[in-house]
Amino acid sequence: MIDLPNRDKRKEFTRALLKSIAQATPISAVAAEFFGYLSPSDLENEILRWQEDITSKVNSHDELLTIHDSILNPPPIELIGVAKDLAIYFTQNSKKGMFNIYGYSDITKELPAIEKQALDEALHELEQLGLINISQSLNGISHISSTINLHISVDPPVLGNNPIEDAKTISSLMLNNEELSSIVKLEKHLGWDLRRLNPAIWYLKDVVLPENKHSKTLHPDYPTTSFIIGSGERLILKQFLNG
Missing domain, CATH: 1.10.10.10 (Winged helix-like DNA-binding domain superfamily/Winged helix DNA-binding domain)
Structure with a gap:
């Protein structure tokens, strides 16, 4: 949250009055300007702090976006x-x-x-x-x-499966049909074998969706048995699809 600068109108009026009186003589005017340089008003200090806060928040937000983008879209890895x-x-x-x-x-x-x-x-x-x-x-x-x-890096060239693209396919299906947030129903609907299905489920579970939005029930065949898709998760999935 970014706080707006506070204004103290009485202090601003007093400061303006003293400065206007000082304009009567050149020396006083110079002194007033010098005073303003060394002792900025509370409002100016607030504005400066506010601007620094905005810069910090924006830079932090950009950094988070960059980190998130690198997670959702990892660079290719070269192995020899x-x-x-x-x-x-x-x-x-x-x-x-x-x-x-x-x-x-x-x-x-x-x-x-x-x-x-x-x-x-x-x-x-x-x-x-x-x-x-x-x-x-x-x-x-x-x-x-x-x-x-x-799986993200090696499945595509070795097996021809792309877990990220498959995760997007699954995201679209879950957005259109909440029943497909059940992995058993999803598997039947897609007809994929486990070797293709699970990396995409794993990716959605550990990378895309929040940690507490999937079933913790252990299953021998799936990374999770279901997802919890509320309004917040729907937004995340839409952003993932559009990313």
């Missing part, structure tokens, strides 16, 4: 070498397109041609890019978990 191979491996082995955990020992068995040092460096590269999370033990990396960013 072992990091690319691992990203493809994680994507292809995500059977349901949900949160997955991969044991480090299982990865080394599945990809024996990759040396340990190259493997570890590539895993850390993927973590820095936000595609996976690494869990450590006393002996080093113990397991890896996938993030929604893995």
